[in-house]
Amino acid sequence: MTKTMFEPSITSRPVYGVLSPGVGSAHLFVADGEGADAVCDLFAKAEAAEMKAASHIIYMPGANGCDKTADLQALGVAQFYRAPSFASAQSRLAKVLADAHMGLQIYAAGTEGLMAQVAALAQAAGLPYEAVQMEHRGSLARRVQCVHCKGVTENVRLDPFHCSHCGLSLFVRDHFSRRLAAFQGVNIDAEDPGQVPASVERFK
Amino acid sequence: MSLDFNVETFRGDYTFKNSAKAIKRFPFPFPEDSYMYSVNMEPHVPGAVGSVFEHLFDVDEHYVAEMRDRAQVLAEDPLRCQTLPHMELAGWDLLELIMESKARDYPQWFELHKDGDNWHWINKPLQIEQKFTFMDASTLPYGPMEYITRQTQGDFTLQDQRDDDLWIEAGMVTTQADWSLDFDIGMSFKQWHAPVPLAHQMNIFDRALKFLLKLQHGAPVRRFNWTMTVDALLDTSPENYPKWGPSKTTMTPETIGHRQHLRVELQTLHRLPRSNAIVFPIRCYLIRFEELVTVPKWARRLHRVVRDIPDELATYKGFLRNKPLMLDYLAQFDDGQPTSPGFGAD
Numbered sequence: 001m002t003k004t005m006f007e008p009s010i011t012s013r014p015v016y017g018v019l020s021p022g023v024g025s026a027h028l029f030v031a032d033g034e035g036a037d038a039v040c041d042l043f044a045k046a047e048a049a050e051m052k053a054a055s056h057i058i059y060m061p062g063a064n065g066c067d068k069t070a071d072l073q074a075l076g077v078a079q080f081y082r083a084p085s086f087a088s089a090q091s092r093l094a095k096v097l098a099d100a101h102m103g104l105q106i107y108a109a110g111t112e113g114l115m116a117q118v119a120a121l122a123q124a125a126g127l128p129y130e131a132v133q134m135e136h137r138g139s140l141a142r143r144v145q146c147v148h149c150k151g152v153t154e155n156v157r158l159d160p161f162h163c164s165h166c167g168l169s170l171f172v173r174d175h176f177s178r179r180l181a182a183f184q185g186v187n188i189d190a191e192d193p194g195q196v197p198a199s200v201e202r203f204k
Numbered sequence: 205m206s207l208d209f210n211v212e213t214f215r216g217d218y219t220f221k222n223s224a225k226a227i228k229r230f231p232f233p234f235p236e237d238s239y240m241y242s243v244n245m246e247p248h249v250p251g252a253v254g255s256v257f258e259h260l261f262d263v264d265e266h267y268v269a270e271m272r273d274r275a276q277v278l279a280e281d282p283l284r285c286q287t288l289p290h291m292e293l294a295g296w297d298l299l300e301l302i303m304e305s306k307a308r309d310y311p312q313w314f315e316l317h318k319d320g321d322n323w324h325w326i327n328k329p330l331q332i333e334q335k336f337t338f339m340d341a342s343t344l345p346y347g348p349m350e351y352i353t354r355q356t357q358g359d360f361t362l363q364d365q366r367d368d369d370l371w372i373e374a375g376m377v378t379t380q381a382d383w384s385l386d387f388d389i390g391m392s393f394k395q396w397h398a399p400v401p402l403a404h405q406m407n408i409f410d411r412a413l414k415f416l417l418k419l420q421h422g423a424p425v426r427r428f429n430w431t432m433t434v435d436a437l438l439d440t441s442p443e444n445y446p447k448w449g450p451s452k453t454t455m456t457p458e459t460i461g462h463r464q465h466l467r468v469e470l471q472t473l474h475r476l477p478r479s480n481a482i483v484f485p486i487r488c489y490l491i492r493f494e495e496l497v498t499v500p501k502w503a504r505r506l507h508r509v510v511r512d513i514p515d516e517l518a519t520y521k522g523f524l525r526n527k528p529l530m531l532d533y534l535a536q537f538d539d540g541q542p543t544s545p546g547f548g549a550d
Binding site: 012148150173174177180184193 | 384442445446452
């Protein structure tokens with residue numbers, strides 16, 4: 001699996017690295033879809049062998065159907081949990097973060113929306129943004145906040161797209177809010193109502 | 205309402221207008237016949253009597269109407285005013301700065317009486333009288349930042365300083381040039397400026413940030429920014445873009461002088477004493493083209509600035525579509541004569 005190559009972007013968009021074993025008393029992994037491969041790659045490293053007994057993996061299949069539950073289960077970490085969606089895992093994740101002791105290492109892997117939501121929850125729990133290691137894998141589909149109605153649409157592949165809340169046609173900016181864990185969507189035909197260009201699949 | 209203040213609107217029938225006195229004191233932002241980004245910061249020291257720089261916070265004939273417009277925007281969308289929890293102290297710093305400045309500079313309109321932490325604030329133009337305990341938010345009807353910025357012209361953001369960066373973590377934003385506080389709150393300096401074209405490559409933001417991190421209490425600075433606005437709409441927010449966007453398509457050679465406005469932001473930056481935060485007031489001044497061209501130097505110069513601005517900047521500022529119409533209108537006031545250096549009207 002090749003790691004994602006990103007085009008140069010504006011400065012509000014986060015950049016992502018490669019997960020590497022951290023030194024700490026406990027290790028929390030959150031991954032979606034192909035993000036499982038980044039977790040498996042980390043555990044393939046010799047120095048990660050000792051981490052397994054102190055590791056907790058929370059995993060959800062990708063919106064594209066990619067489900068690598070079996071690969072992660074085979075790692076044999078202390079705790080493995082498969083959630084059907086990020087939303088369903090959120091209260092569990094918040095509890096783990098609230099219960100965390102000094103030295104907890106946090107790793108997020110998969111789509112940008114997943115990683116940003118993990119980082120936002122960690123920040124809400126009082127951890128710095130930099131405390132979360134991130135590695136992008138899989139889909140480039142975006143999580144987009146409609147600047148007009150404030151609703152968030154998940155897994156946006158098309159540009160422009162219809163806001164799943166208010167229905168306006170939105171173009172997707174590269175401007176990214178870590179607090180909202182979302183890109184910004186702005187009405188494309190605000191000046192010329194009805195003149196909406198054909199959608200293209202920009203985020204595969 | 206006092207005769208000092210206009211009865212006017214910034215929406216619907218748009219009855220906003222500048223008096224002859226307001227045109228004369230308008231902060232024309234171009235010191236020369238062309239425009240490109242620069243940090244262009246200077247000390248925010250008192251300027252000429254009657255100018256917008258005379259006092260720390262300028263209160264002009266539009267004050268009461270602008271505050272009514274702000275109240276309407278907030279009633280429709282409370283998210284235009286937000287404060288992250290750790291920013292309340294900075295809000296008190298700001299409240300103190302504004303109340304003390306206005307009571308000192310405009311004693312005919314504002315009074316502040318202090319008895320220890322028991323403060324008594326009187327705002328005559330808005331008919332507000334408030335007794336409260338300084339630093340006790342439960343004694344005010346809103347948080348301190350919201351309370352005082354509902355009574356002060358201009359948008360406000362509060363920046364916390366940590367990790368050698370500035371973080372935009374509170375704000376009152378209802379007269380903005382198309383940016384969203386709700387989206388940008390919590391961002392670092394370079395993150396919230398990310399969408400600005402060209403300036404990053406010019407290292408504008410590196411230099412500006414370095415400068416601002418060293419900003420000292422009692423030594424505020426100022427700069428101008430500008431854009432174009434159709435009709436006297438203060439609330440050109442991205443939130444409401446579908447409502448105001450279509451107005452750009454309805455301009456004609458007959459209406460452009462009346463409906464097109466130059467929108468100038470007088471931006472000041474002040475270090476706050478207790479919180480060490482920086483407050484960034486962004487004061488918006490609007491002037492119709494037909495008002496502006498009554499000053500011959502400004503008419504000539506604005507024509508040359510608009511004519512020579514790169515399309516990328518005109519697009520970012522949102523007026524590329526109407527640039528030809530603007531040029532046709534302004535060209536009739538440009539006789540090719542040289543203009544004198546500086547902002548002044550000659």
